[in-house]
Amino acid sequence: METREILERLKKGELSLEEAEGALRRQPFEDLGYAKLDTHRKIRSGFPEVVFCAGKADAHLLAIFGRLYEEEGEVLGTRASREQYELIRSKYAQVQYDETSGILKIEHEGKERAGRISVCTAGTADIPVAEEAAQVAEYFGACVERVYDVGVSGLHRLLARLETIQRANCVIAVAGMEGALASVIGGLVDKPVIAVPTSVGYGASMHGLSALLTMINSCANGISVVNIDNGYGAGYIAAQINRLGLRGRQEEERE
Missing domain, CATH: 3.40.50.1970 (Rossmann fold)
Structure with missing residues (x-):
């Protein structure tokens, strides 16, 4: 969530003070130990962080992909193999995969272009x-x-x-x-x-x-x-x- 969204949800009572504090603590990045997710990138550049899938351990890829999806409601991965697609699909059935390009993604429905x-x-x-x-x-x-x-x-x-x-x-x-x-x-x-x-x-x-x-x-x-x-x-x-x-x-x- 962006800072404004956190504050608005806190104001409306949709988030408790503790939940808002926890969300703000995760900014500007979230430390997973093996990876530091740049959750503020969209605020700075207009586009969220993307996952480079090639070479990642299965457990790391699944956690990173899932966490970014939870944060943004959509997520894009590049250079993904079919095996990595099957791994992600085991938890996120809505994921899309293009074998020609190696693109792995979950997108907002009805996205305007x-x-x-x-x-x-x-x-x-x-x-x-x-x-x-x-x-x-x-x-x-x-x-x-x-x-x-x-x-x-x-x-x-x-x-x-x-x-x-x-x-x-x-x-x-x-x-x-x-x-x-x-x-x-x-x-x-x-x-x-x-x-x-x-x-x-x-x-x-x-x-x-x-x-x-x-x-x-x-x-x-x-x-x-x-x-x-x-x-x-x-x-x-x-x-x-x-x-x-x-x-x-x-x-x-x-x-």
Whole structure:
């Protein structure tokens, strides 16, 4: 619960003084011993803490996922395996899992989404990373349009969807191999482009390093680059940009 909610519930008599005191003591983080949950992150940044599932012990994952769900009423996990999904589902039957992206989540019913983000891939092998980005952005309240398999080896495929891409508040360009897609899109839109290199490619691609270097060295303007295969990072930044775009329009309408 946020501080204001605690105080309002205390005022209405829905919480006792001791319960309110206990809730405030858990802020700004809750110490579980093996983990310190950042329960104030949503207050500071607008988005709550997310669980990186890979590598976590089963008991730790179950406790962390459950505690964040209890705190926020929803929770998002990334890089989850099917085994971890089955573990969480044993206690939270409503959990959703996407095996392509590794996204594990419980969401508020009827969540409203606004704005527009375009997520583009060079090829279908890049979709797992793109889906991680798209679903993270959707979880954080953005409308996402997927434009997949529009790599530079067939530029006409990208140009056929250009109007859709240009309408977005920002664009995520996901590509392996030589990673040229971000540069091409950067020269065609007037919005920020978030480039995501993937580890897709043959030997000299060096598990995504070639795409990373191409994107970092792009001569197109307005491109930022996240780490190799970091769909989560791209989706988060895109959601922030989308939120700023919505806020700007709302302020213009009020004026």
